[in-house]
Amino acid sequence: MIPFDYRRPDDIGTAVATVTGNPRAAFLGGGTNLVDHMKLGVAEPELLVDVTGLTSRDIERLPDGGLRVGAGVRNSDLAADPLVRERFPVLAQALLSGASGQLRNLATTGGNLLQRTRCVYFQDVTTPCNKREPGQGCSALEGYHRHHAVLGASRQCVAVHPSDLAVALAALDAVVRVQGPGGERTIPAETLHRLPGEHPERDTVLEHGELITAVDLPGLPFGPRSRYRKARDRASFAFALVSVAAALDVAGGLVRDVRIAFGGLAHKPWRARLAEDALRGRPAAPDEFRAAAEAELADAQPLRDNGFKVPMARNMLVSVLTELSAEDGAA
Amino acid sequence: MESEISLTVDGVRHDLVVDTRVSLLDALRERLGITSPKKGCDHGQCGTCTVLLDGRRATTCLALAVAHDGADITTSAGLESGGTPHPLHQAFLDHDGFQCGYCTPGQICSAAGMLDEAESGWPSAVTTDLARDPVLDAEEIRERMSGNLCRCGAYVNIVAAISEVAGRRSA
Ligand SMILES: Cc1cc2nc3c(=O)[nH]c(=O)nc-3n(C[C@H](O)[C@H](O)[C@H](O)COP(=O)(O)OP(=O)(O)OC[C@H]3O[C@@H](n4cnc5c(N)ncnc54)[C@H](O)[C@@H]3O)c2cc1C
């Protein structure tokens, strides 16, 4: 690890100005991703600006039935929050399926969203990786790629975004509040992360120095009927092969509204708009769910060893929506 | 670059100067000689460096010491009181909850933090009803303890040890 300076500014403006003014500076949350990458030699900041004491650790109610989550809220506190559990179970379940209890006590909302989109080669500086060093080539294309993308990838990079939280937020139409040198802006969670295209080194649309201050969850009347499912190589404490976040509103046996996002399939959380559109107004029935999933996944381009993800994603979506349509209160 | 920090570990306050690169784990082990938390993977993956950090279980290998200036830390060694082992220590002994013992201090701290989390009503990934207080059956304990690996594979006895303490606490 290279030597670095550590600062804990008193206010957000100073934190943003400090990082904006130094291309080798980075914000520090719980450190569970950034410090890991510093140890591996993948990240080499010369200045860390600790924002854990600056960004809010509160979860506030919004007038529309939604919630505002401070960027400093720990993953464990967010998952345990009674209002989150009641109004957005998909969010609590997504968080609880990520990392471990002792990591979730450290990890912050902002840091979780901005953990690097990555793969094993990205974390191993002895192997070529376009995301780490643009132009080197991608070791995963012909190498180990069971965990990699089947949607929206490019020849430059086939990594997937690993955050479970981000998948739930994309499904819930969450809005990310960002403070930059020029003021505040808001970004739909669904568009925070990018597809790799020709610039795999950029994970998100944020500019250097922009600080996530909070995430707004808009009120969703059918939020209580939502869930997260994650398939992985072992029962717990592993990244997703495929995950699904879904919320379903059924009236008179028909799908009145639905929200779906997939994890583990792409360089960003994959909001399944095609499937949602296919389902609105249709019977809430497994064959409809299956057709919608197939419409969403029609453009999938699996690599040599990850073709299993396509039927896995389809089957998981069908089972989650089938369970949600059978939940109490379904009319 | 160096920074002055203070850490209270198992009730004793220590003032020290650390390089900003030093992890909380290395500050404890290498600087203060407090070897109860162990280093396994050094990357957050094994849980053997777990302590109670300001009352909550946390891995210390990915935490920077400088970022935890003023922290109050309890290690497994600090959980005993006046020579009497903590109920979790005793239960691990009674149930053979270890073989080599390397993962044990992390398991104990993690279990202690986990029991408090469950008592506060925190759900886990296997809790089916998020509105109800969780009941710590074996499945719940395994899920909640999944951040602690044991290369000796003492899992069955670890779950039995924690179950016994959880059962006594909820009784
Ligand atoms: C062993 C292990 C297993 C894991 N398993 C999972 C899993 O199954 N699912 C999952 O989702 N995650 C998993 N994770 C990842 C974990 O969730 C992240 O490391 C964590 O959420 C990052 O949060 P942090 O606060 O520690 O971020 P940090 O490491 O402090 O920061 C991460 C990045 O975000 C930036 N940053 C931090 N806060 C802000 C802010 N407010 N504004 C702008 N930028 C900011 C930092 O500069 C850095 O680039 C795992 C991690 C480990 C080590």
Ligand code: SF4
């Ligand atoms: S998939 Fe992306 S992160 Fe992985 S080696 Fe290829 S370029 Fe690097």
Ligand code: FES
């Ligand atoms: S040494 Fe910290 S988790 Fe392995």
Ligand code: FES
């Ligand atoms: S007892 Fe040996 S690693 Fe767990």
